[in-house]
Structure formats: structure tokens, C-alpha cells
Amino acid sequence: MTRSTLKDLLSIDLPIIQAPMAGVQGSALAIAVSNTGALGSLPCAMLDLDGIRRELAAVRDRTHRPFNVNFFCHAAPAIDETREAAWRRALAPYFEEFGVDPAAIVSATRRPFDDAAADILAEFRPPVVSFHFGLPSPDLVARARAWGAKILSSATTVDEARWLEAHGVDAVIAQGVEAGGHRGMFLTDDISTQVTTMALVPQMVKAVRVPVIAAGGIADASGVRAAMSLGASGVQVGTSYLLCPEATTTQLHRAALASDASRHTALTNLFTGRPARGIVNRLMRELGPISALPPAFPLAASAITPLRSTAESRGVTDFTPMWAGQNTSGCREISAADVTRALAGGVF
Ligand SMILES: Cc1cc2nc3c(=O)[nH]c(=O)nc-3n(C[C@H](O)[C@H](O)[C@H](O)COP(=O)(O)O)c2cc1C
Numbered sequence: 001m002t003r004s005t006l007k008d009l010l011s012i013d014l015p016i017i018q019a020p021m022a023g024v025q026g027s028a029l030a031i032a033v034s035n036t037g038a039l040g041s042l043p044c045a046m047l048d049l050d051g052i053r054r055e056l057a058a059v060r061d062r063t064h065r066p067f068n069v070n071f072f073c074h075a076a077p078a079i080d081e082t083r084e085a086a087w088r089r090a091l092a093p094y095f096e097e098f099g100v101d102p103a104a105i106v107s108a109t110r111r112p113f114d115d116a117a118a119d120i121l122a123e124f125r126p127p128v129v130s131f132h133f134g135l136p137s138p139d140l141v142a143r144a145r146a147w148g149a150k151i152l153s154s155a156t157t158v159d160e161a162r163w164l165e166a167h168g169v170d171a172v173i174a175q176g177v178e179a180g181g182h183r184g185m186f187l188t189d190d191i192s193t194q195v196t197t198m199a200l201v202p203q204m205v206k207a208v209r210v211p212v213i214a215a216g217g218i219a220d221a222s223g224v225r226a227a228m229s230l231g232a233s234g235v236q237v238g239t240s241y242l243l244c245p246e247a248t249t250t251q252l253h254r255a256a257l258a259s260d261a262s263r264h265t266a267l268t269n270l271f272t273g274r275p276a277r278g279i280v281n282r283l284m285r286e287l288g289p290i291s292a293l294p295p296a297f298p299l300a301a302s303a304i305t306p307l308r309s310t311a312e313s314r315g316v317t318d319f320t321p322m323w324a325g326q327n328t329s330g331c332r333e334i335s336a337a338d339v340t341r342a343l344a345g346g347v348f
Pocket residue numbers: 019020021022024043044045070131132154175178179180181182215216217218236237238239240323324325326327
């Protein structure tokens with residue numbers, strides 16, 4: 001049996017998925033990419049139910065092309081008071097320096113896929129649904145399948161790819177360690193298992209029969225061709241879209257991406273409790289980048305958020321998660337359509 005191509009599987013013209021990027025984009029980026037013939041993605045991890053409905057309505061209104069809706073599917077953690085107290089003690093000097101009152105900290109949330117979100121999706125029937133951190137319960141996956149959605153999820157190891165295939169995904173996103181944002185790792189939390197896109201894609205292609213989508217470090221047409229020649233059926237690209245006018249990337253994040261600072265990224269668990277790749281800043285230099293202190297995902301973000309907003313109001317990015325991959329050479333202030341066409345390079 002031959003592996004189906006990504007273009008056939010998802011009914012798209014270009015074998016390119018714009019990576020869902022919670023916190024730095026909404027429907028505008030997804031719409032622009034889908035209208036160019038690739039697959040635009042709407043990240044829902046940081047939206048409430050009204051936000052999901054509003055953004056889905058905008059996508060439905062402004063494109064007739066296929067699009068992807070993306071969710072995190074972590075188990076919500078119980079609050080561990082001892083760990084929370086240790087984390088706040090570690091941050092105490094910063095609270096003092098920036099005049100932040102720890103008593104005013106609000107618990108951070110990242111919405112995992114659940115029945116309420118599935119109810120809204122059922123109204124819009126998105127043709128593609130992708131997940132990060134594994135898969136939700138089989139019942140929830142079945143709900144998305146009920147209207148014929150193709151199901152994708154990220155895998156960071158060959159074992160995770162096999163697990164996802166065994167649990168019925170239509171394609172696996174091979175997330176190399178170069179990738180910006182959160183690692184989709186879900187069978188292990190050992191960072192030494194995380195390998196490059198170049199090493200991961202060919203091993204995954206051998207291990208599973210479903211299409212493999214390469215993600216991480218791809219920033220131009222030659223990167224796309226390289227991934228395809230390793231056996232990938234398509235690519236998922238995030239970082240290269242961060243400076244597009246359709247993205248909601250903040251000015252401080254944009255400035256860092258456009259500066260030499262963007263050449264130094266690292267995996268850090270300080271901002272949310274899970275490892276993610278971002279531009280190295282003061283907090284990462286002084287407490288990490290990886291530390292045993294942060295509470296479980298997403299609770300570490302609770303104590304960081306007021307520090308971040310106070311510092312940002314002074315133009316300081318000491319506590320800002322500036323997610324970015326290792327290859328920022330594709331970051332340009334051009335339209336998402338132009339980024340997509342540059343990635344396709346007139347070939348695909
Ligand atoms: C700013 C940012 C936010 C991200 N947020 C998400 C997300 O919400 N859901 C998701 O599945 N992946 C997310 N990712 C990871 C991407 O899916 C993808 O693996 C990565 O962007 C590919 O590597 P690249 O950034 O080098 O192109 C994010 C990546 C970035 C850069």
C-alpha cells in the first residue's frame with residue numbers, strides 16, 4: 001500500500017501546514033494561509049469557548065478552503081501547594097524588583113480539548129483537527145471523526161509516532177528538537193530523547209505507514225525539499241510566520257525575532273512547566289533554562305504572568321516567553337501568503 005500524499009489526504013494544493021501557534025495568532029493568519037492553498041491552523045489552547053466560536057465563525061466566513069483547528073490535550077494538574085510555594089520563593093526577588101504582589105496571582109489555564117469544545121466544533125465541522133501532547137480520550141477523538149475530520153498529532157520520538165498510529169491518527173507531525181514552542185512530547189519527559197528533524201523524519205517514515213509531516217527548522221523552499229526527500233509527505237512551519245502582519249506577535253517579541261538575540265534559543269520549562277523552545281532571556285539565564293522548580297503545566301505560568309506584564313509595560317522581556325525555533329531566517333515582515341509561496345518555491 002502506498003502512503004497517501006498530504007495534499008490528497010487534506011485536499012490542499014501545497015504540502016504545507018501553517019503551524020498552530022497559541023498566543024501569537026488567531027483566525028487572520030489561518031485564513032490567509034488557507035486562501036493561498038496551504039493549510040491554515042487555528043490554535044485554541046488559549047481561547048475560551050466564546051473565543052473558539054468567534055474565531056471559527058471568522059474562518060468559516062472568510063475561506064472556503066480546508067483549515068485546521070488545534071488543541072492541547074494535557075490532563076489538568078492538581079495544584080501542589082508545596083511546589084507552588086517553592087516556585088514563588090524562587091521568584092520572590094523578581095516580585096520585589098518589579099513591585100509585583102504575589103497575593104494577586106491568578107491561576108493560569110490552558111484549555112485541553114473537552115466535550116464543550118467538541119460541541120462547538122461539531123457546529124463548524126472543521127476538516128482537520130490537530131492535537132499537541134498526545135490525543136484526548138478515544139470518545140473525544142471519535143466525536144471529531146464523526147463529521148469526517150482528519151486527525152493529526154505531534155510526535156517527537158519514533159515511539160510516539162507508533163503510538164499515535166496505533167490510536168488511529170491520519171498523519172503524524174514529526175516535531176524535531178529545532179521547533180519553536182512547546183515540545184509535543186507525551187510518552188516521556190526526558191529531554192535527551194528529543195532529536196533533530198533530520199534524524200527524526202527518516203526513522204519515523206520507516207516506522208509508520210501514515211504520512212509523516214516534518215516540523216522544526218524549516219524556513220525556505222530548500223528546507224521543504226530536504227524534508228520531502230527524507231520521506232516527509234509535507235511540512236508544518238511555525239516560526240517563519242511570526243513576523244507576518246496577520247500574526248498577533250507582540251512588538252517586543254517581533255523586535256527580539258528581528259534582532260541577533262533570535263539566534264540563541266533554548267528549551268525551557270520555566271514559563272509553563274513543560275519544555276518549550278524560545279529566545280533566551282534573563283529568567284532562562286538566571287533560573288534555568290530547565291529547572292525542577294516550576295509547577296506542572298500550565299500552572300508554572302500563574303506566577304510568571306504578572307511579572308511578565310509588569311516588565312513588558314516597561315519594555316522589558318525578562319519574563320516573556322518569546323517562543324521561536326532555531327531557524328529564524330524565514331522571519332520577514334511579509335504577508336502570510338508570501339511566506340507560504342516562498343516555502344513552496346514554485347515547485348509544489
Ligand atoms: C510561537 C509558537 C507557538 C506554538 N504553539 C503551538 C500550539 O499552540 N499548538 C501546537 O500544536 N504547536 C505549537 N507550536 C509548535 C508548532 O506546531 C511546530 O512544531 C513548530 O512551529 C515547528 O517548528 P518551527 O517553529 O521551527 O517552524 C508553536 C510554535 C511556536 C513557534
